[in-house]
Amino acid sequence: MKKWFALLVIALLAALGWLAAGPFMTVNAIREAIQAEDTAALSEHIDFPVLRQNLRAQVEDHLARRAGPDMQNNPWAAIALGLANSAIGGTVDALATPAGIGAVLQGRVLLHRLSGSGIDRNDSLAHTAPPDPLRDARYRFESPSRFTATVHSGDGDPVVFVLHRRGLRWKLDDIRLPFDDPQNPSH
Numbered sequence: 475m476k477k478w479f480a481l482l483v484i485a486l487l488a489a490l491g492w493l494a495a496g497p498f499m500t501v502n503a504i505r506e507a508i509q510a511e512d513t514a515a516l517s518e519h520i521d522f523p524v525l526r527q528n529l530r531a532q533v534e535d536h537l538a539r540r541a542g543p544d545m546q547n548n549p550w551a552a553i554a555l556g557l558a559n560s561a562i563g564g565t566v567d568a569l570a571t572p573a574g575i576g577a578v579l580q581g582r583v584l585l586h587r588l589s590g591s592g593i594d595r596n597d598s599l600a601h602t603a604p605p606d607p608l609r610d611a612r613y614r615f616e617s618p619s620r621f622t623a624t625v626h627s628g629d630g631d632p633v634v635f636v637l638h639r640r641g642l643r644w645k646l647d648d649i650r651l652p653f654d655d656p657q658n659p660s661h
Contacts, residue, residue, distance in 0.1 A: 493618070497639075500519050500643075500645070504516060516572045519644075525647050526567060528647065529569065529651075533651075536651075537562065575649075610626070611623040618639070619638055621639075621644065622636050631652030632652055633651060634650035
């Protein structure tokens with residue numbers, strides 16, 4: 475009986491260890507996929523439909539806050555805001571792809587990647603590996619099923635990558651972008 479109890483305790487500790495190591499393994503897998511520029515591997519660790527929905531809600535909220543209550547009450551401004559949300563939605567859809575997320579994690583602007591700017595014109599055959607996007611990340615468990623990795627943008631603003639647990643697997647499904655607060659222009 476003691477052997478069964480010991481095996482049960484060992485199995486429970488192993489499962490807890492696996493759950494605790496899970497987000498770190500996912501972050502490492504994302505890091506490796508970006509380094510290898512492997513969008514298929516990146517897709518395995520990111521829930522793109524949920525990420526797209528979260529980013530779109532975040533951007534639409536930011537636009538509404540920037541517009542302010544006066545613009546939202548004006549019918550013409552409301553139409554303009556709706557058109558802006560539609561245009562931004564296309565950008566968010568382009569960003570919430572393996573290539574777009576890879577660009578964000580590499581600290582690149584999607585436009586630079588698509589336009590080819592920043593490429594060394596003297597040596598077009600040279601390929602440099604992307605920098606480690608999560609090198610200086612700060613990791614934190616917010617709950618048993620929520621984990622964050624915070625990195626700082628080129629401007630020093632925090633960008634928070636949120637992973638959620640689904641069963642025994644962890645997936646990136648939200649990125650908290652560093653939007654300025656319209657009520658606090660100093661930030």
